[in-house]
Amino acid sequence: MTNRSPSPIVLLGTRFLSPYIMVFGFYVIFHGHYSPGGGFQGGTLLAAALLLIRIASGTKLAQLQFKDYLARPLAAFGVFIYFGTGLLALLMGGYFLDYGELPIPGLEPAYLRYWGILIIEIGVGLTVMTVLTLIYDNMVKGEDYA
């Protein structure tokens, strides 16, 4: 797969396009409170930006953008962000995933919920992005052995 020399037009086009897709993905995650969007959609867009480079220039060259072995720890870290937020609220005396009890000083419970939702959406986006990349990488690896 990586033996074939990729066309320079395709390479340059994807290199031009990928950062903009990534910025749009971050916009969708962080602006999800005011417009349609959120962790799942933004994570999928980020994964699209990574997979575009992977498909166009081969897996070996794409290691410069996002390392192969980073996918699994980051996916686990996304789940940990979500679960840790819930556990922190539990430890501070609320229910599990009750953001009104998060220990951020100087905010009303409603705004605490606002920030809590933002934090868990970052976790969701991280997990979705890395898992989609992980699936693609492993499939390419399995195909090379076929």
Next chain:
Amino acid sequence: MLDFFMGHYAYWFTIILLAIGLYGMLIKKNLVKKIIGLSIFQAGVILFFVSVAMKNGATVPVKADNLPVSEVSNYLNALPHTLMLTAIVVGVATLGVAFALMINIYNRYGTLNEEELLDKIQ
């Protein structure tokens, strides 16, 4: 009669999608085609849920300043949207699992046809 048609045609399209998906899953012998049928079936279910959430004269469930929240008929029902949002991404992930299994089957038996596969297993 026209009212009945205009109120129900979305359901009929989803039923057509469900029938195509079931046909793909039951009749086709190739495992990849079965997975495509499964995906079409899933798309039918998702479209059904989203079309159920429709309200005439309502807008997307994002609060706007000129539409009061207390008037429920201003906004679409947000609950099916939420459920389907997660269902789509989970569907993609399970599709990845299905294709990983299929790569393993192909590497081991060298075929994806169901009948040949049954012969080789026995």
Next chain:
Amino acid sequence: MIIAFTLLLLFAASDLPFRGDPDNQMNQEVSMTGTPVPGNYYIQEAYHDAHTPNIVTVILGDYRAIDTLGEQIVIFTAGLITFLLLRNRKEGEEDDE
């Protein structure tokens, strides 16, 4: 059998309420058995509870947060399963050789 399935679904769909009718049972204040319907509560109280205009985000992240945690764990597990399936095969082959 598929034709029978389709006809059964078409028969069932003829009893469904009209699409887009604001007076559907799903959009009423209380259900047939007298319990409150969640869809209306979410629309009315979401901005007051979390100061977030997007109602879908509030339901996803706040009211149904444990559900979303489950979905995320499903995605994570799916990624791990693909990894394990395709890695085990590689090592097994090395053992055979």
